Amino acid sequence: MHVICVASQKGGVGKTTISLNLGLALARAGNRTLLMELDAQGSLCLSLGLPDRARPGIAEVLTGAEHIGNVLLRTRDPQLHVLSVGRVDPTTVAGFEEALTRTGMLTGMLSKLESEFDIVLLDCPAGLGKVTSRALEAATHVLSPLQAEPLALRSVGQLLALVDRVRAEKNPRLTLIGIVLSMFDRQTPASLEVAETLWTRFPGGIILDSVIPRDEVFLEASLRGSPLLLMQKRPPPLARVFDQLANDVLDRLDSQSGAATEEDD
Ligand code: ADP
Ligand code: MG
Numbered sequence: 001m002h003v004i005c006v007a008s009q010k011g012g013v014g015k016t017t018i019s020l021n022l023g024l025a026l027a028r029a030g031n032r033t034l035l036m037e038l039d040a041q042g043s044l045c046l047s048l049g050l051p052d053r054a055r056p057g058i059a060e061v062l063t064g065a066e067h068i069g070n071v072l073l074r075t076r077d078p079q080l081h082v083l084s085v086g087r088v089d090p091t092t093v094a095g096f097e098e099a100l101t102r103t104g105m106l107t108g109m110l111s112k113l114e115s116e117f118d119i120v121l122l123d124c125p126a127g128l129g130k131v132t133s134r135a136l137e138a139a140t141h142v143l144s145p146l147q148a149e150p151l152a153l154r155s156v157g158q159l160l161a162l163v164d165r166v167r168a169e170k171n172p173r174l175t176l177i178g179i180v181l182s183m184f185d186r187q188t189p190a191s192l193e194v195a196e197t198l199w200t201r202f203p204g205g206i207i208l209d210s211v212i213p214r215d216e217v218f219l220e221a222s223l224r225g226s227p228l229l230l231m232q233k234r235p236p237p238l239a240r241v242f243d244q245l246a247n248d249v250l251d252r253l254d255s256q257s258g259a260a261t262e263e264d265d
Contacts, residue, residue: 007132027079038125045082056071141256148190213241
C-alpha cells in the first residue's frame with residue numbers, strides 16, 4: 001500500500017482539490033483508493049458533497065467509539081472510499097489534533113487498512129505543523145502542490161529540507177513524488193517565468209510535468225460538492241489533467257517502489 005501525503009507550507013494552494021481529483025483519477029484507473037481527510041476543517045468531504053461533520057470518522061476512531069473499517073464512506077466509484085475527520089467541533093480541533101498526532105496513532109490506523117487499499121491519499125491541513133509532520137512520518141510518499149509565484153523558490157527549498165529531515169530522523173522510506181504546479185495561469189507572464197526558473201533550478205523531475213491550470217470550474221465544483229458528477233458524467237478536458245497527473249504519480253510509484261532517492265541532495 002502506498003501512502004501519499006499531500007502537503008504544503010501554504011493553505012489555499014489546492015491540496016484538497018488535488019487530493020480529491022487525483023483520488024478520483026487513480027480510482028478510475030483501477031486502483032483501490034482511500035481519501036483520508038486530516039484537516040479538521042473538513043473541506044474534503046464538503047467538496048464531495050458529504051454532509052459537514054454529520055458522520056463518524058477519524059475523530060470517533062481516535063476515541064475508540066468506532067472501528068476504522070466501519071467508518072469508511074463509499075462513493076459512486078466502488079474503487080474510491082473516503083475517511084472523513086468525523087464529528088470534530090470547531091472548539092475541539094486542538095484535542096482532535098493532539099489525539100491524531102499521538103505517537104503511532106496514524107501509523108496504527110493505516111496498518112489496519114493495508115490489505116484494503118492500493119493507495120491512500122492524506123489530505124493535510126495547511127502548513128508544516130504537527131499533523132503534517134506525523135503524516136510525513138507515516139507516509140511512503142509526498143506530493144506537494146505549489147503556486148508559481150515569486151516566493152515559490154524558497155518554499156521548494158524548505159519542503160525539500162523537511163522531507164530530508166523526516167527521512168533522516170523518522171522515516172527512511174519517505175520518497176518525494178514531486179511538486180505539482182497548481183492554479184497555474186498561463187496568461188500571467190510572472191507565473192510562466194517562475195515555472196521556468198523552477199524547472200531549471202530543480203532538475204531531475206522534482207517539479208512534475210503535469211500542471212493544474214487555474215479554472216473557475218474547480219471553485220464551482222467545491223461549492224456544489226459535485227466533483228464526481230463533473231468527472232464521471234461528462235468528463236471535461238480538465239479531468240484529463242488529473243488523469244495525466246495520476247499517470248505521472250503511478251509511474252513514479254512504480255519506478256521508486258518505496259526506495260529513498262537522491263534527487264534532493
Ligand atoms: P488547500 O487544500 O491547499 O487549502 P483547496 O484545494 O481547498 O486548497 O483550494 C482553495 C480554493 O481554491 C478552493 O475554493 C478551491 O475550489 C479553489 N481552487 C483549487 N484549485 C483551483 C484551480 N486549479 N483553479 C481555480 N480554483 C482552484
Ligand atoms: Mg485543504
